[in-house]
Amino acid sequence: MKPVFCTQGHENPTGSRFCLQCGEKLNPANTGILSQGMILGERYRVQREIGRGGFGRTYLAEDINRFNEHCVLKEFAPQVAGTYALQKGQELFEREAGILYKLQHPQIPRFREMFRANYNNEGHLFLVQDYVEGQNYRTLLQNRRVQNRLFTEPEITQFFIQILPVLAYIHSQGVIHRDISPDNIILRNSDLLPVLIDFGGVKEIAANLQSEFVGTQPATRLGKVGYAPDEQMQMGKVYPHSDLYSLAVTGLVLLTGIEPQNLRDPQTLLWNWHKHTTLSPTFSAVLDKMLAYRPGERYQNAGEVLNALQNFSTPTPQPQNLTQNLTQPIAPQQKPVANISPQPKTNSNGNLLVMGGIIVAMTSIGLWAGNYWVDSQRQPNNTDNITPDNTDISSQFSPQEQQRKIALQQQRKLLLIDYKFYVQLVNQIYFDQYPEQKGTTLTDKPQDETWRERWDNIAQETLKKLQTISEPARRRMGSYKRSDPDRRKIEINKKFLGSRSLNDLTDVKFFSLFPEQRNNQNFINTPIGQVWQAIAEEQTQNILNGTAIEEIKFQAGTTSTALNDTLQPATGKAYIAKLNKNQFMQLNLEPQPEIQLSIYPPSGKTPPLLQDSPQLNWSGKLPENGYYEIIIVSQATQPVSYQLTLSVTNSAP
Numbered sequence: 138m139k140p141v142f143c144t145q146g147h148e149n150p151t152g153s154r155f156c157l158q159c160g161e162k163l164n165p166a167n168t169g170i171l172s173q174g175m176i177l178g179e180r181y182r183v184q185r186e187i188g189r190g191g192f193g194r195t196y197l198a199e200d201i202n203r204f205n206e207h208c209v210l211k212e213f214a215p216q217v218a219g220t221y222a223l224q225k226g227q228e229l230f231e232r233e234a235g236i237l238y239k240l241q242h243p244q245i246p247r248f249r250e251m252f253r254a255n256y257n258n259e260g261h262l263f264l265v266q267d268y269v270e271g272q273n274y275r276t277l278l279q280n281r282r283v284q285n286r287l288f289t290e291p292e293i294t295q296f297f298i299q300i301l302p303v304l305a306y307i308h309s310q311g312v313i314h315r316d317i318s319p320d321n322i323i324l325r326n327s328d329l330l331p332v333l334i335d336f337g338g339v340k341e342i343a344a345n346l347q348s349e350f351v352g353t354q355p356a357t358r359l360g361k362v363g364y365a366p367d368e369q370m371q372m373g374k375v376y377p378h379s380d381l382y383s384l385a386v387t388g389l390v391l392l393t394g395i396e397p398q399n400l401r402d403p404q405t406l407l408w409n410w411h412k413h414t415t416l417s418p419t420f421s422a423v424l425d426k427m428l429a430y431r432p433g434e435r436y437q438n439a440g441e442v443l444n445a446l447q448n449f450s451t452p453t454p455q456p457q458n459l460t461q462n463l464t465q466p467i468a469p470q471q472k473p474v475a476n477i478s479p480q481p482k483t484n485s486n487g488n489l490l491v492m493g494g495i496i497v498a499m500t501s502i503g504l505w506a507g508n509y510w511v512d513s514q515r516q517p518n519n520t521d522n523i524t525p526d527n528t529d530i531s532s533q534f535s536p537q538e539q540q541r542k543i544a545l546q547q548q549r550k551l552l553l554i555d556y557k558f559y560v561q562l563v564n565q566i567y568f569d570q571y572p573e574q575k576g577t578t579l580t581d582k583p584q585d586e587t588w589r590e591r592w593d594n595i596a597q598e599t600l601k602k603l604q605t606i607s608e609p610a611r612r613r614m615g616s617y618k619r620s621d622p623d624r625r626k627i628e629i630n631k632k633f634l635g636s637r638s639l640n641d642l643t644d645v646k647f648f649s650l651f652p653e654q655r656n657n658q659n660f661i662n663t664p665i666g667q668v669w670q671a672i673a674e675e676q677t678q679n680i681l682n683g684t685a686i687e688e689i690k691f692q693a694g695t696t697s698t699a700l701n702d703t704l705q706p707a708t709g710k711a712y713i714a715k716l717n718k719n720q721f722m723q724l725n726l727e728p729q730p731e732i733q734l735s736i737y738p739p740s741g742k743t744p745p746l747l748q749d750s751p752q753l754n755w756s757g758k759l760p761e762n763g764y765y766e767i768i769i770v771s772q773a774t775q776p777v778s779y780q781l782t783l784s785v786t787n788s789a790p
Contacts, residue, residue: 171183171186171194171196171212171256173185175256176201177198177210177252177254177256177263178252178253178254178263180200180201180202180701181198181199181200181201181208181210181263181265182198182199182201182205183196183197183198183210184196184197184198184199185197187209193211193212193213194212195209195210195211195212196209196210196212197209197210197268198210200265202700202701202702203687203702204687206268207268207270208249208265208266208267208268209246209265209266209267209268210263210264210265211263211264211265211266212261212262212263213261213262213263213264231251231262234248234251234264236312237264237312237336238251238776239310240306240307240310240312241605242303242306242307243330243607243608244299244300244303244325244330244331244332244333245303245307245332245333245334246266246267246268246269246332246334247266247267248264248265248266249265249266249267249703250264250265250703250776251263251264251265252265269323269325269332269334270325270326270327271323271324271325271326271332272323272324273319273320273321273322273323273324273334274319274320274322274323274324274331274387274391275318275319275320277319277324278319278390278391278394281394282394287391287392287393287394287414288391288392289392290392290416290417290420292391293388293391293392294420294446296331296388296391297384297388297442297446298443298446299330299331300322300331300333300384301384301439301442301443302439302443302551303331303333304333304377304380304381304384304439305438305439305440305443305548305551306551306604307333308377308380308438308439309548309604312336313337313375313376313377313379313380314333314336314337314380314383315336315337315365315369315375315379315380316335316336316337316361316364316365316383317333317364317380317383317384317387318361318364318383318386318387319387319390319391320335320361321333321334321335322334322387361383362398363386363396363397363398363401364383364386364387364397365379365382365383366379366382366383366432367406367430368432376432376437377437377438377439378427378432378435378436378437378438381427381435381436381438381439381442382427382428382435384427385424385427385428386428388424389408389410389414389424392414392416393410393413393414395410395413400413406430407430408425408428410424419445420446422445423442423445423446426445427442438547439551440547440548440550440551443551530542530543531581533581533582533583534581535586538586538589538590538593541590541593542593545593545596545597545600548597548600549600552600552603552604552608552611552612553608553611553612554600554603554611554612554614555612555614555615555616557615558614558615558664558667559596561664562599562614562664562665562667562668563592563595563596563599564664565663565664565665566595566599566665567591567592567595569653570591570595571588571591574588579592602650602651603668605646605650606668606671606672606675607675607678609674609678610671610672610674610675610678611671613671613674614667614668614670614671615667617667617670617671617674621670621673621674622636622670622673625639625673625674625677626639628677628681629677629680629681632680632681632686632713633713633715633739633763633764633766634680634686634711634713634766635737635741635766637735637737637741637745637748637766638711638735638737638766638768639673639676639677639680640673641709641735641749641768641770642676642679642680642685642708642709642710642711642768642770643669643672643673643676644770645707645708645709645733645770645771645772646672646676646707646708647668647669647672649706649707649772650668650707651665651668680711685709685710685711686710686711686712686713687700687710687711687712687713688712688713688714688715689712689713689714689767689783690714691785696784696785696786697782697783697784697785698782698783699780699781699782699783700712700780700781700783701778701779701780701781702778702779702781703776703777703778703779704732704769704770704771704773704776704777704778704779705771705776706771706773706774706775706776707771707772708770708771709768709769709770709771710768710769710770711766711767711768712766712767712768712769712781713764713765713766713767714764714765714767714783714785715763715764715765716759716762716763716764716765716785717759717762718759718760718761718762719758719759719787720758720759720785720786720787721756721757721758721759721785721786721787721788721789722755722756722757722758722759722765722783722784722785723754723755723756723782723783723784723785724736724754724755724756724767724781724782724783724784725753725754725781725782726753726754726769726779726780726781726782727753727779727780727781727782728753729753729771729773729777729778729779730773730777731771731772731773731777732751732753732769732770732771732772732773732777732779733749733750733751733769733770733771733772734747734750734751734752734753734755734767734768734769735747735748735749735750735766735767735768735770736748736755736765736766736767736768737765737766737768738759738760738761738763738765739761739762739763739764739765740761740763743760743761758789767781767783769781
């Protein structure tokens with residue numbers, strides 16, 4: 138007999154009605170349509186079902202092409218019948234999958250791909266995303282209840298500071314989560330950061346289909362009762378502040394251990410949580426504003442909440458163990474980010490350099506570039522050292538321009554980018570685009586309004602590009618040193634990779650973001666060179682944690698192997714293979730557009746066999762013993778799947 142699993146993965150004997158470990162009510166039939174061990178898409182081995190909803194089932198699986206790495210399969214199987222309904226649902230699902238695919242944030246599980254699979258003589262759609270090792274906040278709260286403990290104000294304050302930048306990011310991408318609750322936020326074991334899961338878009342598609350073709354429920358009713366604001370539950374209207382409302386409810390549930398239905402008066406629709414917990418007046422005011430009944434009275438974006446949280450400080454909780462303390466301090470979000478001003482300030486001087494417009498005169502980028510950034514001795518791991526803003530926004534600006542500059546200011550601070558570096562970087566790009574402006578100073582006068590707007594537009598586009606870089610690497614921009622490339626080389630050498638491979642992986646992303654720099658032979662010594670260094674740092678970490686590298690090994694008795702993978706736009710992957718001198722190697726990469734291939738021998742003394750080549754096959758006698766490096770990069774704007782076939786024999790065939 139097959140065991141029965143709860144949604145947390147706890148195994149229970151067949152026939153169990155409740156989970157023996159967490160007490161969750163079990164459905165004995167909850168074994169799922171997919172059986173354990175079934176392989177889908179010739180790649181994913183199903184382990185067990187871990188959840189289900191109106192959109193379909195969710196499974197834990199192994200990626201057999203990535204050393205049996207765990208991943209999550211989300212099946213799209215709405216409860217509708219008829220060819221037209223299913224076809225429409227699939228079209229909507231594919232559109233939503235494309236939106237989720239674009240989200241790239243370290244606290245959001247990466248959506249790897251969408252694929253179709255056939256079983257039971259039917260076609261099914263699946264989303265594949267990274268598996269997050271950890272427990273959701275619902276389980277963590279249940280564990281604390283057993284110990285007669287709840288979350289504290291410092292812990293929830295820290296939790297907000299860690300999750301609000303994630304909401305700011307998805308909202309900047311035009312995505313509303315719609316379903317924030319303790320169930321949909323996981324505390325990741327590896328770094329103790331909250332991770333946002335289960336976006337509501339796919340659920341909304343399923344609900345709309347059922348409403349249209351089955352008539353079971355209103356299509357607008359999406360979100361958990363008690364957690365979602367009334368306008369979302371009743372009218373289907375969602376905004377960034379809808380997610381902030383749900384986050385506040387989540388915080389209250391964690392603080393009180395009481396479900397939201399019991400914290401709100403059903404007659405007056407007022408929240409009565411104050412009698413259940415004692416909080417500081419400032420934090421209480423923040424929660425009350427997030428929970429305001431009228432949408433216009435709430436904070437309108439995550440930046441405003443972060444700004445409000447800075448107006449008071451709470452003791453940082455000391456780390457204990459995972460089940461006792463959820464918020465071990467994590468740099469750089471141990472403290473609230475730099476001040477985000479909700480209202481413009483008056484600049485009485487009129488000629489100060491302001492973020493988003495008024496630029497200090499520079500006769501040449503070269504006057505600034507060079508030793509200042511490369512040799513900066515500031516310690517990048519302390520946000521207190523980030524250069525403070527000189528960002529008084531002139532009252533002479535129009536309301537539209539003031540708001541534009543405030544938005545830029547908030548976005549930069551949410552990204553934790555050093556102010557001084559940011560201004561110099563945007564200046565460089567601005568002067569490159571408008572060389573006639575070199576040597577001029579933008580003032581707050583009306584005659585410079587057009588030029589200020591152009592600077593702001595460049596700043597906005599630059600921030601959009603920088604947010605694609607991982608936070609630890611991004612926040613060090615402006616402080617990378619001449620010694621960093623040597624340090625990275627030593628680190629990746631431990632993985633049998635050289636600097637040429639790292640440069641390939643870095644270049645493909647950097648030049649996709651800043652293609653105009655391809656003809657600049659000296660960009661590394663300018664502000665934009667710090668961006669390249671940040672990407673190199675990001676790629677180094679991807680190599681060290683194994684996400685950007687794979688070792689090719691042959692099964693016993695074989696001399697050939699094939700590997701399959703998919704490259705995201707402007708990314709690459711490194712393969713290493715330990716081979717011997719004078720062996721004959723044949724390598725073939727299934728032809729794909731806009732892919733380049735490099736093959737580097739073990740030592741840097743031997744020229745590359747291929748380098749940045751559109752030629753996707755190579756054969757010949759190997760010149761050295763050791764680990765050969767095979768680098769595949771994609772310059773495509775869409776995901777590209779490929780198959781790498783490698784054969785090695787002791788003599789030519």
